[in-house]
Amino acid sequence: MKKEVFICLFILSNIIISCQNQDNKQKCTSDEPVTSASTRQNIIFDTDMGSDCDDAGALALLHKYADKGEVNILGVIFSSGKNRYGAGMCDAINTWYGRGDIPLGQYSGNDVGDVNNYYSMQIATDTVRFPHNITDSAEDMLMVYKRILTNQPDSSVTIITVGHPHALYYLINDAEGIDLVRKKVQKCISMAGTGTQPGECWNFTKCGVAPYISDILERLPTAHYFSGAGTDVLTGHKLLPSTPENNPVREAYRLFGNSISNGRPSWDQIATLFAVKPELYSIDSIGSLVKNEDNKTYWDKNRNNHRHKKVIPLVPAIELEKMIEELMAEAPAGKTD
Ligand SMILES: [Ca+2]
Numbered sequence: 568m569k570k571e572v573f574i575c576l577f578i579l580s581n582i583i584i585s586c587q588n589q590d591n592k593q594k595c596t597s598d599e600p601v602t603s604a605s606t607r608q609n610i611i612f613d614t615d616m617g618s619d620c621d622d623a624g625a626l627a628l629l630h631k632y633a634d635k636g637e638v639n640i641l642g643v644i645f646s647s648g649k650n651r652y653g654a655g656m657c658d659a660i661n662t663w664y665g666r667g668d669i670p671l672g673q674y675s676g677n678d679v680g681d682v683n684n685y686y687s688m689q690i691a692t693d694t695v696r697f698p699h700n701i702t703d704s705a706e707d708m709l710m711v712y713k714r715i716l717t718n719q720p721d722s723s724v725t726i727i728t729v730g731h732p733h734a735l736y737y738l739i740n741d742a743e744g745i746d747l748v749r750k751k752v753q754k755c756i757s758m759a760g761t762g763t764q765p766g767e768c769w770n771f772t773k774c775g776v777a778p779y780i781s782d783i784l785e786r787l788p789t790a791h792y793f794s795g796a797g798t799d800v801l802t803g804h805k806l807l808p809s810t811p812e813n814n815p816v817r818e819a820y821r822l823f824g825n826s827i828s829n830g831r832p833s834w835d836q837i838a839t840l841f842a843v844k845p846e847l848y849s850i851d852s853i854g855s856l857v858k859n860e861d862n863k864t865y866w867d868k869n870r871n872n873h874r875h876k877k878v879i880p881l882v883p884a885i886e887l888e889k890m891i892e893e894l895m896a897e898a899p900a901g902k903t904d
Pocket of ligand 1: 614621729
């Protein structure tokens with residue numbers, strides 16, 4: 568081969584390779600979510616799944632943001648020690664969205680939790696209609712938290728609690744756990760009553776959790792955001808009913824007081840949405856969440872805690888309803904209705 572011909576062929580082959588790479592890049596940018604892995608929110612979702620259906624809606628939201636490349640769901644923790652089927656319910660939702668391998672943790676104690684069953688047992692035990700492989704048991708939540716946190720970059724993890732938050736107590740009262748929280752956790756977001764008058768809050772007052780709360784409020788060494796909105800944001804009854812009958816989120820709403828017809832307040836979705844879309848919220852940094860001697864909690868404007876922040880949606884309820892309902896009803900990636 569003459570030298571000139573070889574050089575021409577070399578240049579031509581480089582042009583072809585370059586074009587192929589360009590094609591691949593274009594393919595990637597058109598097929599993959601634009602958000603890079605490093606900007607995704609790394610989230611541990613801690614829930615009292617089963618006590619209400621908004622937990623199911625909130626986990627659905629997270630999965631859809633994971634589909635869109637905005638979130639990594641690092642783990643799901645079921646915080647109740649009483650109705651054990653919540654773990655299976657979480658697994659059914661994770662599997663529905665194609666993420667049945669997400670680490671699951673469960674409270675191994677029996678002093679905190681809701682004994683009632685509304686939908687967890689029905690869905691967790693029906694592994695034919697709702698394919699998944701965990702029914703009523705998962706590894707101890709503290710072990711799961713610590714293992715997940717150990718493997719994450721520093722200051723990269725957001726913990727969302729939409730149930731009883733006593734796992735945070737166990738974390739900060741464990742020598743390894745508190746080190747991990749200091750190093751790895753960027754912030755915690757908790758669904759809790761944030762009114763300025765003392766009130767009983769399901770997540771922070773009821774079901775045996777009250778003795779854990781003061782320590783969490785006073786000693787958690789990270790920013791702690793509290794979201795109490797959602798009563799006037801009804802979801803689950805507009806688009807969710809048209810999703811497949813073997814969608815475990817749809818079934819949770821159907822079984823929980825026929826919320827699939829009536830709708831249900833979106834407390835847990837609104838707390839969860841803050842992790843992904845903080846620009847939709849105002850943040851009040853003046854004050855702190857306090858528990859009084861009656862185990863009631865309230866936002867005390869006169870007692871400042873620089874770690875405590877109260878978040879309030881800036882978006883009207885009707886727009887939040889639309890946004891949340893659409894996400895809850897959107898088919899999992901790769902699944903068509
Ligand atoms: Ca909840």
